[in-house]
Amino acid sequence: MNSNVNSNKNDKPILEVRDLHVRFDTVDGVIYAVNGVSFDLYPGETLGVVGESGSGKSVTMMSLLRLIPEPPGRIVSGTARFRSREDDLDLLQLNMRQRAKIRGNRIGFIFQDPMSSLNPLITIGEQIKESLERHTKWRGPEARQRVVELLEHVGIPDPDARYGNYPHQFSGGMRQRVMIAIAIACDPDIIIADEPTTALDVTVQAQIVDLTRRLSEELGIAVIWISHDLGVVAGIAERVMVMYGGTVVETGVVDDLYAHPRHPYTVGLLGALPKLHENVPELVNISGTPPSLFAAPSRCPFEPRCPWAFKTCRERRPALESVQRDGHFSACWYDMEKDKPREVRR
Amino acid sequence: MQRYLLSRLIQSVVLMIGVLVLVFFIVRLTGDPARLMMPRDASPENIQAFREAMGFDAPLHVQFFNYMRGALTGDFGRSLHYRAPAMSLVVERIPATLELALAALFFALVVSIPLGIIGGTRPGSIWDTLCRGIGLIGQTVPNFWLALMLIVFFSVELRWFPTFGRDGLRSLVLPAIALGFFPLGKFTRLVRASVLEIRNEDYIRTAYSKGLLEQHILTRHIFRNVAITLVSIVGVQFGYMLGGSIYIESIFAWPGIGRMVNEAVQARDFPLVQAIAVFTAGFVVLLNLLTDIAYAVIDPRIRYEN
Numbered sequence: 001m002n003s004n005v006n007s008n009k010n011d012k013p014i015l016e017v018r019d020l021h022v023r024f025d026t027v028d029g030v031i032y033a034v035n036g037v038s039f040d041l042y043p044g045e046t047l048g049v050v051g052e053s054g055s056g057k058s059v060t061m062m063s064l065l066r067l068i069p070e071p072p073g074r075i076v077s078g079t080a081r082f083r084s085r086e087d088d089l090d091l092l093q094l095n096m097r098q099r100a101k102i103r104g105n106r107i108g109f110i111f112q113d114p115m116s117s118l119n120p121l122i123t124i125g126e127q128i129k130e131s132l133e134r135h136t137k138w139r140g141p142e143a144r145q146r147v148v149e150l151l152e153h154v155g156i157p158d159p160d161a162r163y164g165n166y167p168h169q170f171s172g173g174m175r176q177r178v179m180i181a182i183a184i185a186c187d188p189d190i191i192i193a194d195e196p197t198t199a200l201d202v203t204v205q206a207q208i209v210d211l212t213r214r215l216s217e218e219l220g221i222a223v224i225w226i227s228h229d230l231g232v233v234a235g236i237a238e239r240v241m242v243m244y245g246g247t248v249v250e251t252g253v254v255d256d257l258y259a260h261p262r263h264p265y266t267v268g269l270l271g272a273l274p275k276l277h278e279n280v281p282e283l284v285n286i287s288g289t290p291p292s293l294f295a296a297p298s299r300c301p302f303e304p305r306c307p308w309a310f311k312t313c314r315e316r317r318p319a320l321e322s323v324q325r326d327g328h329f330s331a332c333w334y335d336m337e338k339d340k341p342r343e344v345r346r
Numbered sequence: 347m348q349r350y351l352l353s354r355l356i357q358s359v360v361l362m363i364g365v366l367v368l369v370f371f372i373v374r375l376t377g378d379p380a381r382l383m384m385p386r387d388a389s390p391e392n393i394q395a396f397r398e399a400m401g402f403d404a405p406l407h408v409q410f411f412n413y414m415r416g417a418l419t420g421d422f423g424r425s426l427h428y429r430a431p432a433m434s435l436v437v438e439r440i441p442a443t444l445e446l447a448l449a450a451l452f453f454a455l456v457v458s459i460p461l462g463i464i465g466g467t468r469p470g471s472i473w474d475t476l477c478r479g480i481g482l483i484g485q486t487v488p489n490f491w492l493a494l495m496l497i498v499f500f501s502v503e504l505r506w507f508p509t510f511g512r513d514g515l516r517s518l519v520l521p522a523i524a525l526g527f528f529p530l531g532k533f534t535r536l537v538r539a540s541v542l543e544i545r546n547e548d549y550i551r552t553a554y555s556k557g558l559l560e561q562h563i564l565t566r567h568i569f570r571n572v573a574i575t576l577v578s579i580v581g582v583q584f585g586y587m588l589g590g591s592i593y594i595e596s597i598f599a600w601p602g603i604g605r606m607v608n609e610a611v612q613a614r615d616f617p618l619v620q621a622i623a624v625f626t627a628g629f630v631v632l633l634n635l636l637t638d639i640a641y642a643v644i645d646p647r648i649r650y651e652n
Contacts, residue, residue: 065555067551067554067555069546096560097559099557100557100558100559101557102557103554103555103556103557104555104556104557104558105557108555109552109555111548111551111552111555113548116547116548116549117548117549117551117552118549118552119549119552119553119567119571120549120571120645120646120647121570121571121574121644121645121646122566122567122570123646130553130556130558130562130566131556131557131558134556134557134558134559134562135557166646166647166650168646168647168650169650179552182552182556
């Protein structure tokens with residue numbers, strides 16, 4: 001994957017994840033949640049990560065700084081090279097203290113449910129200030145002033161008075177703005193946003209998307225935007241990564257991938273989107289159920305649901321391969337464009 | 347906040363009136379309070395004299411009015427056994443009982459909070475096994491048996507502590523441990539469960555995602571939330587400790603209210619029993635009120651409630 005299209009083609013990736021494997025040890029057996037995920041993130045770009053629940057998109061991103069519960073979670077193997085102005089390190093090799101220095105400082109997080117992601121007993125001002133006091137030189141009144149600026153920056157009216165308010169005094173959208181303020185407080189290189197709009201009203205969703213895009217552009221922050229909503233991702237991301245069964249099945253530039261999907265799963269996802277200008281008698285879905293993750297994948301995870309599946313799909317797992325257009329990769333044995341099985345090197 | 351406190355205060359007053367009414371009627375439930383209070387072999391003349399002396403021959407509403415008027419001024423009649431005002435007898439015993447209950451509470455909290463936190467943050471570890479073991483033992487060992495064992499071992503064998511009486515700090519140790527052991531088990535289990543649960547909350551993940559250190563997250567983010575649950579149970583347990591101290595105070599001959607209950611019941615000293623019942627109930631109501639205030643102090647969602 002050295003020919004990715006990105007906004008700054010000459011830059012090196014700020015984050016290079018290679019062959020990440022994450023498992024969960026449960027009483028029912030081992031769950032193979034992430035199975036060899038690799039991807040690059042370039043400075044300042046927004047990467048959309050889409051997939052259904054259980055596709056491993058959140059686990060992949062949360063594993064980078066070990067924010068999954070361990071146990072039962074277990075990062076089996078992989079590397080995650082993080083390269084910024086100051087740092088060049090493998091995130092997965094850090095010890096607890098080193099990780100805590102990156103979290104919230106170089107890499108900020110926004111989570112799904114703003115209702116439960118803030119501590120109900122601490123004022124929102126203090127919750128932002130905590131981050132500043134941990135990672136920067138700001139202290140006391142100066143730190144407070146900086147927090148007020150941050151609140152203003154994320155569009156909270158009357159920020160000085162709101163500093164001392166508690167989370168329950170804010171609406172969902174406003175709380176998510178507070179989460180964004182926490183994420184950008186220490187001027188990070190990357191923000192990982194885990195379905196940040198899923199729990200919000202549609203109108204508020206749009207505001208949060210706009211705010212994130214604006215801040216990412218202004219501050220030059222790379223964003224990993226996890227979502228199961230293809231529409232939202234189209235609106236914010238430059239590149240998209242589609243995940244299924246703990247693997248990346250397709251990745252490419254948004255317009256290209258949406259116009260010319262090359263993986264049957266992506267084709268199915270896009271086909272399932274209801275279109276506003278068409279009369280839809282019935283919603284389309286992908287038949288079948290998501291794969292069981294209780295076994296190590298030995299074949300294509302989408303094979304049981306795939307209308308194009310053939311013998312090879314049941315025998316070997318496809319790797320991400322370039323498909324003609326620059327930066328467009330798909331993990332499929334079937335060549336959509338030629339409408340025949342891809343030639344397989346044995 | 348003010349409205350919250352005011353409503354709790356009114357609730358407490360209503361509850362206290364309910365307690366007073368209940369105590370009044372329970373004594374009269376069997377029909378004749380004079381017959382109930384006098385020894386079984388008392389002569390009819392004695393009973394009649396007693397009935398008149400206590401005012402039990404007056405109509406019920408007059409009795410009730412007199413009783414309530416007395417209760418509001420702290421007058422629950424004279425103890426039959428001690429021949430002194432019942433409530434002042436109770437008040438005399440308060441320091442001893444309070445001292446024991448506070449010492450027991452202190453012992454329970456000082457042991458259970460660290461233990462519960464260690465167990466809750468390291469589930470499955472040896473510490474956690476210890477924490478769960480102590481929690482279970484604390485809740486299953488009867489405190490009167492524990493009290494006897496403590497006496498046998500530490501007083502009789504080792505001679506470290508006196509076997510009974512209230513005479514300085516050394517005499518407080520064994521009864522406090524015996525009385526505090528049940529709440530210790532209860533608190534340990536509660537703190538452990540609460541820490542386990544709160545560690546899984548989204549806002550704790552947020553705290554970790556901010557790069558905060560373990561120690562900071564524990565004290566600032568986890569423990570404050572655990573405190574809400576703990577406060578509710580501490581209030582209730584402290585109330586129980588006053589009641590449960592009947593055995594402990596009797597075993598250690600501790601001159602408190604618990605031992606007085608024992609004596610008063612055996613002597614059929616009804617005015618005294620009534621005074622103790624009202625006092626204990628009042629104490630529990632007060633504890634509940636304090637618990638509600640503590641809630642408001644810890645939890646802004648209650649503080650700002652309209």
